[in-house]
Amino acid sequence: MAKVKHSVSPAHIQKFLAGIDYPVSKKQLIEHAKAHKADNDVITVLKAMPEREFNSPTDVSKAIGEVE
Numbered sequence: 419m420a421k422v423k424h425s426v427s428p429a430h431i432q433k434f435l436a437g438i439d440y441p442v443s444k445k446q447l448i449e450h451a452k453a454h455k456a457d458n459d460v461i462t463v464l465k466a467m468p469e470r471e472f473n474s475p476t477d478v479s480k481a482i483g484e485v486e
């Protein structure tokens with residue numbers, strides 16, 4: 419997993435993931451966030467997350483917490 423310094427909170431990122439249907443891949447999260455006008459900091463954090471399936475917003479928040 420890539421190490422990325424960020425100051426973007428999981429709550430801020432979740433705003434751009436509203437309405438997404440779980441489970442989703444990392445790629446789907448990134449596409450959804452881009453479609454909802456997420457800023458570059460949000461996209462950078464999503465790209466740094468592990469490559470796996472996410473089953474809930476909590477799953478995504480935990481993965482964001484692992485990104486440094």
